[in-house]
Amino acid sequence: MMELTRKGEYAIRGIIYLAQQQPGKMVLISEIAEAAEAPQTFLAKIFQSFAKMGLVNSYRGTGGGFTLGRPAARITLREVVEAVEGPIMPNRCLLDGGACDRGEGCTVHPVWRKVQSQVVQILDSVTIEELARAK
Amino acid sequence: MMELTRKGEYAIRGIIYLAQQQPGKMVLISEIAEAAEAPQTFLAKIFQSFAKMGLVNSYRGTGGGFTLGRPAARITLREVVEAVEGPIMPNRCLLDGGACDRGEGCTVHPVWRKVQSQVVQILDSVTIEELARAK
DNA sequence: GCTATAAAAGATAAAAACGATCTTAAAGGT
DNA sequence: ACCTTTAAGATCGTTTTTATCTTTTATAGC
Numbered sequence: 288m289m290e291l292t293r294k295g296e297y298a299i300r301g302i303i304y305l306a307q308q309q310p311g312k313m314v315l316i317s318e319i320a321e322a323a324e325a326p327q328t329f330l331a332k333i334f335q336s337f338a339k340m341g342l343v344n345s346y347r348g349t350g351g352g353f354t355l356g357r358p359a360a361r362i363t364l365r366e367v368v369e370a371v372e373g374p375i376m377p378n379r380c381l382l383d384g385g386a387c388d389r390g391e392g393c394t395v396h397p398v399w400r401k402v403q404s405q406v407v408q409i410l411d412s413v414t415i416e417e418l419a420r421a422k
Numbered sequence: 423m424m425e426l427t428r429k430g431e432y433a434i435r436g437i438i439y440l441a442q443q444q445p446g447k448m449v450l451i452s453e454i455a456e457a458a459e460a461p462q463t464f465l466a467k468i469f470q471s472f473a474k475m476g477l478v479n480s481y482r483g484t485g486g487g488f489t490l491g492r493p494a495a496r497i498t499l500r501e502v503v504e505a506v507e508g509p510i511m512p513n514r515c516l517l518d519g520g521a522c523d524r525g526e527g528c529t530v531h532p533v534w535r536k537v538q539s540q541v542v543q544i545l546d547s548v549t550i551e552e553l554a555r556a557k
Numbered sequence: 558g559c560t561a562t563a564a565a566a567g568a569t570a571a572a573a574a575c576g577a578t579c580t581t582a583a584a585g586g587t
Numbered sequence: 588a589c590c591t592t593t594a595a596g597a598t599c600g601t602t603t604t605t606a607t608c609t610t611t612t613a614t615a616g617c
Binding site: 289403420 | 425503508511529541552556
């Protein structure tokens with residue numbers, strides 16, 4: 288239960304590698320893929336998601352590549368994970384405003400809520416900068 | 423990310439229903455399935471897993487059915503979830519003694535460890551008795 | 558403008574996991 | 588013997604995951 292997928296692993300390793308390069312330096316997806324040991328085309332998709340969320344900037348054409356969208360110290364692990372895996376949500380119940388279709392009978396609901404908030408809190412407290420530092 | 427599957431939902435609803443019946447009373451899987459709004463044959467598999475873990479006792483033949491394997495107050499939500507979904511493990515890294523195949527480079531590892539222990543702690547602190555009480 | 562480069566976008570596809578059903582076997586009561 | 592009820596295993600369709608390939612778009616350099 289609760290396993291991070293390959294996609295999530297690649298995403299984390301990829302953005303950490305990018306954060307370890309000189310800030311502002313253009314980095315090719317091919318280089319990131321090699322460093323992160325991820326399939327290049329797959330990682331490209333992941334970085335497209337990152338770009339949409341503003342976690343990275345992308346530049347096409349000669350001399351193009353990726354740079355971080357903001358300082359690594361202001362990108363949290365949660366953002367990275369949610370960018371590719373969707374919101375952290377241990378139970379479908381938590382969808383659409385927390386209204387469980389089973390009504391008040393759902394006594395488990397508050398427990399999942401607690402799990403969710405704890406996990407979110409932990410992942411939000413870790414920045415990519417911290418993860419990249421311990422090279 | 424981190425979603426509980428149908429199987430997990432059925433499992434929880436099923437065992438809660440069982441816990442709400444008279445202790446020791448034999449309850450048919452068909453009855454539990456109806457109450458839990460779960461496919462009977464699917465729920466039967468789930469209860470087989472429960473039986474193997476000792477969470478329930480099963481009795482075959484006429485007058486057979488299921489009873490709780492121990493008092494509901496001594497069955498935790500974690501046990502129920504893990505019985506059907508496997509161990510709570512946010513990242514493959516945590517497998518085989520925590521040895522990450524990427525070596526010391528894996529700075530994310532301690533974070534997952536923390537997530538895991540927090541979730542385990544929350545789910546372990548909730549008993550089926552509590553969940554069943556608030557009928 | 559042309560060309561080479563590099564990401565974006567979309568189509569496709571194999572493999573695994575999920576969700577569910579069906580059949581046969583085994584056990585227990587009458 | 589016969590009926591009931593769970594156990595176990597085979598099967599099967601759907602969805603998700605993981606990955607690749609192709610086409611398009613943007614950009615820099617000539």
